Amino acid sequence: MPLTPAQFERMEYLLGKAQHTSLAPNEQDELRRYVVVEQPGAEDVTFETVVTLGLIIVGAYLLYKYLESPA
């Protein structure tokens, strides 16, 4: 089941926060859950990898939105 827009925005927020400060353990788990929904293989990887994967997913989504917007 894909992420809802609210979940996606929450994931973007957590990723942004992770760049400025360290996330609390429950926030880390939450971010991991969101990333695992899009990429099931990320369940056992390190948190740094989760952040990288999350950023790639968000980047791809933004790029897709950008390409779709003129149409």
Added chain:
Amino acid sequence: MQIPDQWVGALVVGLIILVLGQLVLSCRAYYQYKDDVRNQIDGKIGNIATSLENLNAKIENCTIRIENIYARLESFENKYDRADKELWNRADQIERRLQDKNSQLKEELLTLQTTSDLLMKAGLAGSEDIYKKTKRG
């Protein structure tokens, strides 16, 4: 008493005949013994000749077997050489294929790395925007 001359003559003749008879018998026995010995020797020579023939036949068989073994060995060596060459050719082919695949994989990895870097930068910008907006809000 005087022995008559006829008796003496007869006795001498008798003795001579006896000696001659003994001589004849001795000669006969000698020749018979000689024939026996010759027959025995002939028999033994015949046996030795038969044995030699058998031995020759066996040697001939051995020679044929050795020739067969040499032929098989030569055939095996040829097969071994062919298999060796084929194996090296295949190893070379596999090495070339692996090198090609490796180059292809490196190119694909580079492309993937570049794409993921770009996506990550876009994601970072987007996430920072959302974070800052939410923080301000």
